Amino acid sequence: MIVYWLCFILFLVGLYGVITRRNLVKIAISLSIMEFSTFLFFALVGYIDGGVAPIVDPADPVKVYVDPLPQALVLTAIVIGLATTSMLMAVIIRLYRKYGTFDIREIKNLRG
């Protein structure tokens, strides 16, 4: 049970960063931390004690496998996470070239 709680605390750390930080790069980092905690939660839900990785060996059928469904969902989500992070980075580098700062409040005040 404590693993679930720690995973949730990791999520909360990311949420805290998103809300309180003013630097755009740190907001992106906090978002990716929230993503990672979600991936970890999915992988934790699917784990079974004594299970093996979900790869069937035809010569030696083992009875218990780890749940493959959350793993498949996370597999697609990781690559989407890379795409969204790089898109966020593209927006950030554009904003930096235009305003010369990463601070989100200054950008709001500049109204360029």
Add this chain to the structure above:
Amino acid sequence: MRYITVFILSLIFWLLLTFKLTVPNIIVGAVASLICSLIFTRFFISNVYKLLQPHRYFWFIIYLVVFIWECIKANLDVAYRVLHPAMPIRPGIVKVKTTLKSDLAKTLLANSITMTPGTITVDIIDDYLYIHWIYVRSEDPEVYTGLITGAFEKYIKRIIE
């Protein structure tokens, strides 16, 4: 010629990865090696004829023995310096001139020096290697050049040049 070399090396790498000698496996490996050789040949080392000369492999095996011996000696030396209560270290960066000409030989020399404990190659600029040394034994260029590169240089010259 370079294309064929890259092709054969990639195929050997593929067979070592998969470790199966079935027909579909070899066909897939051949196609993959073809793509690899088409893309990566222009970045490969230029002079591949030297791969076919057997005496270079002989010197390479001897070089491995020499390298392991030097490595053991340097390990004991660094372990002595770490475990000694007074920590007798005298770090510094020295500039070593090498007589090797080709870039690959310089890279092999730099990697060998980095792999032996106590010395780390920081950079190569033209003929000079900049090396960080944990105990600078002397400040005379000839002496420290002999101490650092003397054991490796003549073998590397026989292997690559």
Add this chain to the structure above:
Amino acid sequence: MKGMTLIVKKTTQLIAGMVFMYGIYIIVHGHLTPGGGFAGGVVIAGSFILLILAFGSDFLNLVKEESGSTLYENLAILVVLFLAVSGLLFGTRVFFLNWFPKGTVGQLVSAGMLPLYNIFVGIEVAASILTIFLALIIFKEEISE
């Protein structure tokens, strides 16, 4: 963007091909061992990114033009769509029907159409990640000019 030192360049020349072959191995054996189209595609993109980082963007003349990788990406996703639709032609009304002969489990040529999906998704992922990287590099160069 300038390249790195001589040591990195020479090591990259020897290593990049191996990384590429490893990516292809992960993709092609995706239905037998861990891995698959996503992992292998990212590894292949990594081999090209390694080359660009080590040699600097001037060395590769493909750097100034990212439309090539965009083309591969769009073609690959079209092929995936076509393979998915092809089930409609041969079977009942099921999208993503696996109508190829299955073969025996554990062989390299088995699992029907899954290896084909793996290969084309791998190309798509590799091309898209390479495109993102090239766009960043070109943008930074245009700024610094």
Add this chain to the structure above:
Amino acid sequence: MELAISVIVGLMILGALYAIHAKDLLSAVIASGIVGYGLVICFLLLKAPDLAIVQIVVETITLIIMVAVVFDSSREESFSKPDTQGYVSAITAVFLIIVLFYFFKISVSALDVFGESTLRMAGPYIEGATEKTGSANLVTGVVFDFRGYDTLGEATVLVTAVLGVLTILRLKGKK
């Protein structure tokens, strides 16, 4: 097993806290690598090698992209005095965290104990999956056969993201 994963997740939390509070942006980016690579080890311990392979390469490329963005900017975070807006956002964060904590405390009791998942949803995906898909790797079978629509949508998202990046970064166009 649970203990090992707990220790690694604890380290990840420390790394995340440092990444959020670091003064230098480059060290913040590198500290966020702790979280990603720790996740790789967690995946390996949780018997998910597919995810570990993808995550280790994706994390490396994300770090390269982030360092490329951060590297030639000012890098120093400008710390000014906390103003009213900062206090308001901090209070909002604390309030939100308390609310989420309460909801998670209720919902965690509905979960199975760690390691005793009862495979409610995964039964049909495991039994007879090798005969249906012919694939020895069950994850690949799920990704490309049972849930092919997900994969198609994922590929579409990837193409859209690439188009977005090209649109944002190449506004000038070719002269």
